[in-house]
Amino acid sequence: MRINISSLKDKPGASRTVSFSTDSLTGLEWEEPITQSSALEVTATVINTGSAFVVRGEVRTELELQCARCLKRFRYHLVAPLDEEYIPDTSHDYADNALEGDEDDQFAEFSAFRGDVIDITEAVREQLLLSVPLKALCTADCLGLCPSCGKELSSGECSCQQEIIDPRWADLARLLDQQTDTGNV
Ligand SMILES: [Zn+2]
Ligand SMILES: [Zn+2]
Structure with a gap:
């Protein structure tokens, strides 16, 4: 050019x-x-x-x-x-x-x-x-895929969505459970 x-x-x-x-x-x-x-x-x-x-x-x-x-x-x-x-x-x-x-x-x-x-x-x-955007998103609020069944969550909830715990929070959830247990003693 x-x-x-x-x-x-x-x-x-x-x-x-x-x-x-x-x-x-x-x-x-x-x-x-x-x-x-x-x-x-x-x-x-x-x-x-x-x-x-x-x-x-x-x-x-x-x-x-x-x-x-x-x-x-x-x-x-x-x-x-x-x-x-x-x-x-x-x-x-x-x-x-x-x-x-x-x-x-x-x-x-x-x-x-x-x-x-x-x-x-x-x-x-x-x-x-x-x-070029480093992290490209189809829409700003794209919900991504269900980690369990792979359904595109922006197009509606899947049946398994309620039961899923994000693996990043799983440890925290366990910790909270333990604390609750200790508190009850
Ligand atoms: Zn997307
Ligand atoms: Zn699912």
């Missing part, structure tokens, strides 16, 4: 809006069980701030995720913000003065570019991956 900024050069304050649509992005691989079910739509505005070119916008796509509670697959509309700063790399112009292996480079909060083209592929990829 490359943006030509030649029309913005030497014009602080100038901007242009671009949009891209692509089915796949170089270097982007969704981890199992995530699948992408629609194209990636990118809309961004590039602004010449005088010292840098700022790219602001968003990336949208449809994903298919798996619910962490009920394991059902569901569609998720992903919107990832884009906000990246690109600084013209002019180091080749004064190569003699440039510090070799400048250690600050790897901590820079901007990306360098050369020539008239800014490649936003890396920024788009990063933002997409950052915007």
